[in-house]
Amino acid sequence: MILTTCAACAAPLAHDAPRCVRCKVRYCDSTCQHDHWRRGHKQMCKKIHRGGNAEQYNADKKYKEAVAVAVEACAEDTKGQTCYICTQALHWKTKEGLVRMCACRGTAGFAHVSCLAEQAKILFAEAEENNLGVKVLNERWRRWFTCSLCEQHYHGVVRCALGWACWKTYVGRPEADEARRMAMGVLANGLSSACHHEESLSVREAEFSMKRRNGTSEHNLLAVQSNLARTHAQLGRLEEALSMERDVYSGRLKLHGKDHPQTLIAATNYAASLQALERFEETKSLLRKTMPVSRRVLGDSNEFPLRMQLCYAVALYKDPAATLDDVREAVTTLEDANRIARRVMGGAHPLTTGVDAGLRTARAALRAREAGQSVVFT
Structure with a gap:
């Protein structure tokens, strides 16, 4: 951390x-x-x-460790491949191997973490130096966590390694520098994606404190609060997470209105917190209102409508008061989400594997209900 x-x-x-x-x-x-x-x-x-003093020295050390973990995790998948950026199997300077944690198919998408980081660094620096505007800056910043080929977010240990790469690149800037502030968020998300939730919480708390201290916008504070809530949930602190997600959703409604993408993302996270605490009726009521809006605004293939479908289906089949029709609706919903997730994100993406698991459970519940047997979820 x-x-x-x-x-x-x-x-x-x-x-x-x-x-x-x-x-x-x-x-x-x-x-x-x-x-x-x-x-x-x-x-x-x-x-x-x-080594650049404490923060830089620590970031460099953690980065090297995270790259080694990512390369090892991807070793089987990357055998015989070359980096699409430098065209080499081993990086010319660091001698690191290849990684891939996105939706690219076939021989596309293999790269060195060092090459991905250097590409992101150069693109963002060019936008800064030439004053290319906020839109271009944001688009180029996404290279720190998004594949330039398939446009999917990296996940797991690769995203963690890129999080440390981003942080070590900008940690030496002044605290109020926008790139340094954003780098903290990239690092926290990377740690969370690799299931280092305690470390992620520490970074998020530091990020929230820093942004309040420097007078950031309400929009940005709500974003950090939402990330804090999600990390609390990942650590099993569900009531604390629910309280924060409720506040974020309320804040987004007031700030942006019900049709804004950020409001819909907040609704997704709030629904997930309700469902985790088995408040199924509240979960279903919220999602019945927001799912049609989410599909209209974000599109059927977007990550968050798919997350809403998963959350809604789980609330349907896990509810002790669920009818046979409810369980059938859950299976149909998850079959649709599974088809889209596999096509858009690939089979290895965490959301796809989550939908797969939900679908297996829902089908088992349906078979049991049709056979007149009771269902117990663990």
């Missing part, structure tokens, strides 16, 4: 906590700093300073 805890005792730190004068490692107070110096920091201080 980024350096949000004391190097000596691991206690949470304020953003202005005292630092080592040379390498900028942070501490609770002088007592912790002196203790850490005696326990070995004396030997590491110069090395960390030469």
